[in-house]
Amino acid sequence: MVQRTLPEKLSILADAAKYDASCASSGGERRGSRDGKGIGSTTGAGICHAWAPDGRCISLLKVLLTNFCIYDCAYCINRVSSRVERARFSVEEVVSLTLEFYRRNYIEGLFLSSGIIRSPDDTMSEMVRVARTLREREHFRGYIHLKTIPDAAPELIAEAGKWADRLSINVELPTETALTQLAPEKSVQTIHGAMAEVKARGEAAKDRTARGTRAPRFAPAGQSTQMIVGADPATDGEILRKSSHLYNRFALRRVYYSAFSPIPDASRMLPLIQPPLVREHRLYQADWLMRNYGFDATEIAPPTGMLDLQIDPKLAWALAHRALFPVDVNRAPREMLLRIPGIGPRSVERILKARRHRTLRYEDLLAIGCVLKHAEPFITLPGWSPRALPDDANLRARFAPAPEQLSLF
Amino acid sequence: MQITLPRIGTVAAWRQQVRKLAAAGIDPQAVIWSVGAAAPDLFATAAPAPGVATPLMLSLEAVDGIEMALLHSDPERFSRAHALVLRLSKREVRWGDRSDPLMRRLLDQQKAVGREIHKMHGFVRFREVSPPGANRRAFAAWFEPDHPVLEAAAPFFARRFGDMDWLIATPTLTARCEAGEMRIEETEARQPPPKDAAEELWRVYFASIFNPARLMVKAMKSHMPQKYWKNLPEADLIPDLIRSAETRVRAMHDPSAPAPETLPGGRMRKKLR
Numbered sequence A: 001m002v003q004r005t006l007p008e009k010l011s012i013l014a015d016a017a018k019y020d021a022s023c024a025s026s027g028g029e030r031r032g033s034r035d036g037k038g039i040g041s042t043t044g045a046g047i048c049h050a051w052a053p054d055g056r057c058i059s060l061l062k063v064l065l066t067n068f069c070i071y072d073c074a075y076c077i078n079r080v081s082s083r084v085e086r087a088r089f090s091v092e093e094v095v096s097l098t099l100e101f102y103r104r105n106y107i108e109g110l111f112l113s114s115g116i117i118r119s120p121d122d123t124m125s126e127m128v129r130v131a132r133t134l135r136e137r138e139h140f141r142g143y144i145h146l147k148t149i150p151d152a153a154p155e156l157i158a159e160a161g162k163w164a165d166r167l168s169i170n171v172e173l174p175t176e177t178a179l180t181q182l183a184p185e186k187s188v189q190t191i192h193g194a195m196a197e198v199k200a201r202g203e204a205a206k207d208r209t210a211r212g213t214r215a216p217r218f219a220p221a222g223q224s225t226q227m228i229v230g231a232d233p234a235t236d237g238e239i240l241r242k243s244s245h246l247y248n249r250f251a252l253r254r255v256y257y258s259a260f261s262p263i264p265d266a267s268r269m270l271p272l273i274q275p276p277l278v279r280e281h282r283l284y285q286a287d288w289l290m291r292n293y294g295f296d297a298t299e300i301a302p303p304t305g306m307l308d309l310q311i312d313p314k315l316a317w318a319l320a321h322r323a324l325f326p327v328d329v330n331r332a333p334r335e336m337l338l339r340i341p342g343i344g345p346r347s348v349e350r351i352l353k354a355r356r357h358r359t360l361r362y363e364d365l366l367a368i369g370c371v372l373k374h375a376e377p378f379i380t381l382p383g384w385s386p387r388a389l390p391d392d393a394n395l396r397a398r399f400a401p402a403p404e405q406l407s408l409f
Numbered sequence B: 001m002q003i004t005l006p007r008i009g010t011v012a013a014w015r016q017q018v019r020k021l022a023a024a025g026i027d028p029q030a031v032i033w034s035v036g037a038a039a040p041d042l043f044a045t046a047a048p049a050p051g052v053a054t055p056l057m058l059s060l061e062a063v064d065g066i067e068m069a070l071l072h073s074d075p076e077r078f079s080r081a082h083a084l085v086l087r088l089s090k091r092e093v094r095w096g097d098r099s100d101p102l103m104r105r106l107l108d109q110q111k112a113v114g115r116e117i118h119k120m121h122g123f124v125r126f127r128e129v130s131p132p133g134a135n136r137r138a139f140a141a142w143f144e145p146d147h148p149v150l151e152a153a154a155p156f157f158a159r160r161f162g163d164m165d166w167l168i169a170t171p172t173l174t175a176r177c178e179a180g181e182m183r184i185e186e187t188e189a190r191q192p193p194p195k196d197a198a199e200e201l202w203r204v205y206f207a208s209i210f211n212p213a214r215l216m217v218k219a220m221k222s223h224m225p226q227k228y229w230k231n232l233p234e235a236d237l238i239p240d241l242i243r244s245a246e247t248r249v250r251a252m253h254d255p256s257a258p259a260p261e262t263l264p265g266g267r268m269r270k271k272l273r
């Protein structure tokens, strides 16, 4: 094998990692190094240190340990049958890159994943070694996210959780059929099994036993996963139901959606066109509604199974439930306020607080920060009452088309 | 009446003065605030006629909010906050009531300051300046914030970079942390420290993690406004990354197309076979 320089390895192994959507450094415990014995801190919220021209935040050094892989997942640039350039970091190289970048305030920490070399256990134990070295030898107190290999031994997952803030196991695809077809070596059972394991250990670490001793520390920032959108025919409805299931069953912090991206040397099993990025955007909005607005997956995904690309899912829901509007902003309960287009959770809290002191008028909503252009047709309060809701087509037209920054070029 | 606040510890000095002014019952409109080098004792110079004292009673949330808003660059901030402190104490306005124009203005400035602090935490870039043979590594950075937020932003760095010495210089003040002791001082050299070697690796990373198939320049610029670019070592790569994105995407669809890529540092790498 050719001997590669460090910049070459970094270039190849960052390039191979860029299809992973997650770069979050939030959640978990707060740490610092004011004691002078180590380096790093976590803030709870996470910080973006740069933005790439693809509009994504750069918060972590996101690299693969190696892009050699013995598996053959059709959607992946690193699959064994792809002719991509290969490289492999040593444990020390990743440790040193993480620390040197961290000391210069480029990053919040490390997000390490890997292609599978030799065996899942071999690979997982190398990744764990990176995390252990950072924590034990270098006293690194920044953020570590490890992508866990589902078939790795439970002891390795336990150790990964000891050093990492977050673990993630990718479900990859929304349906079992698609997974069998496109990722022949992977199985839903194994993936779910590993997620259940992570969940159980995370809960044990939080519980004290009767004698007051604690189970070992385990990934305090929880687990997340990623689903590829548009590589298989699954509908948005199926995707959201899958997410909802994952949130409930495995206590996931986040599900990331990644619009299937064209990759060099693509497999013939894949669609040739990329799904519109706006589809991914709508899925994130819908996911957000499920997590923060009390929406249920079955409420958001329309009967056709696809989200409306032209308007956001909250507006689409309101248009489909016109009989419930307009809402009296001075009387409606929190749950109903949350369903008004143009009014987010922050504004709802401000409305509830202000309402205790006086009756709100139209101008107050403006000051509170509601997007009245969107809210107007759906609300009533002193100073404003909507005329009869215009018919569906007109109302829709008012909000479509999608914002322009979502188009590709 | 003129009050000149010190450049270091501006907010604490303002608070002290407002307490005296309120006790003397002096009308906020009679005070002209500024920030500068010396802070002569105002009550030694001619003070306006005293009025009725206002006892100051503020919620903790209001105190925090006002102190943060005072880090804005708006020269009117001191007298605005002074007036608001009195009105809040007299219960003429409720903290957080955005229907009050003065309150809303202050809340907006508080938000702008919070954002600037957050951006500073993200965009400061250290360069290594360790003297040979030293047993602690040393780093320095140059940063130009829109608002004078250094004092509020600096403790974050002290918490994070415990085992190294560091310095962040802004056009007015410098935060310096040596052996775990942090202090704020006037800036001496108004210039960035010399480049260091790790910067080239960071630029390689920045160029490689970008997915050309998802170009969204507007989103990038809204989060990372161009005013910050000149002090970010990776930012001068951006125009080229944007320009070459379309060609790179086309090359992904058509594997027969040659797709040479220029990496930072001028090396060429054939991406596809």
Ligand code: SF4
Pocket (backbone or CB within 6 Å): A069, A070, A071, A072, A073, A076, A077, A078, A079, A080, A114, A115, A116
């Ligand atoms: S196992 Fe991971 S790296 Fe390997 S081909 Fe599948 S998705 Fe790609």
